[in-house]
Amino acid sequence: MKPRDLHGTRWPAPAKLNLFLHVTGRRADGYHELQTLFQLLDWGDAIDIETTDDGSIRRVSADYDIAEDDDLVLRAATLLQRETGVRQGARLRVHKRVPMGAGLGGGSSDAATVLRVLNRYWCCGLNDSELAGLGARLGADVPVFILGHSALATGIGERLEPLELGARHYLLVFPGLSIPTRAVFADPELRRDSQPISRAEALAGGGRNDCEAVVRKRYPRIAEVMDSLAPWGRPTLTGTGSAVFLSMASREQANSAARTMKTLYNVRAVSGVDRSPLHQVLATAGP
Numbered sequence: 001m002k003p004r005d006l007h008g009t010r011w012p013a014p015a016k017l018n019l020f021l022h023v024t025g026r027r028a029d030g031y032h033e034l035q036t037l038f039q040l041l042d043w044g045d046a047i048d049i050e051t052t053d054d055g056s057i058r059r060v061s062a063d064y065d066i067a068e069d070d071d072l073v074l075r076a077a078t079l080l081q082r083e084t085g086v087r088q089g090a091r092l093r094v095h096k097r098v099p100m101g102a103g104l105g106g107g108s109s110d111a112a113t114v115l116r117v118l119n120r121y122w123c124c125g126l127n128d129s130e131l132a133g134l135g136a137r138l139g140a141d142v143p144v145f146i147l148g149h150s151a152l153a154t155g156i157g158e159r160l161e162p163l164e165l166g167a168r169h170y171l172l173v174f175p176g177l178s179i180p181t182r183a184v185f186a187d188p189e190l191r192r193d194s195q196p197i198s199r200a201e202a203l204a205g206g207g208r209n210d211c212e213a214v215v216r217k218r219y220p221r222i223a224e225v226m227d228s229l230a231p232w233g234r235p236t237l238t239g240t241g242s243a244v245f246l247s248m249a250s251r252e253q254a255n256s257a258a259r260t261m262k263t264l265y266n267v268r269a270v271s272g273v274d275r276s277p278l279h280q281v282l283a284t285a286g287p
Contacts, residue, residue: 019236049092150165170245
């Protein structure tokens, strides 16, 4: 995907997987301390971004049910405009492919794409660290999309150690539910004392998703889907769900599994990437 020009085009907003997710504690402010391994995907949303001279920030033809005041896309653009004092505006249209409440980071990735692209369009001059700081004010997952690299994360998800995971392939299964992250983390039965694992253990596929037991109990449909997927491998919840993924040996195997399961579930074959598709496009778009 290559932009048509620098001041109005379509940009990728890739989804992510949490390959594991440990809840290691809870802070006094209510946020949870985590350890997780993020892998970016070659699939996700896309956003049309057009700059304007009138200073207004507008959403165009939204096909998803989020109020404008709650939309991370608009909040990201407004935050960047306010913090940098730019006078330009933007028209934003999200082509929503990532289901809401799926644990795939769709809204966070959309916000990160808006921040990175408008930082360039508006000539704000913020570096990655400054953009990540703004992103963290919008959501804990936004910084990893700003960084644009697979990473081992700690803190509330904002302390990132980039990692090379290599080519990996997955089958995504969408049970058709939207799961509110806040409700899962508020559940009194959520385990909050997991011990961090080493970098080597993370790279070798160690760890688990501490949210899975809570989600399976609160949403029997998720438990049903995960149990039914066991013959194809080890089904794993990403984030707080609802999406479930299976690791595959190759893209061909993922495609074959998708063809087999498409009559049973809404599925998609995807590949994990170490570098964000957005960053690859930005690198070819010129200054």
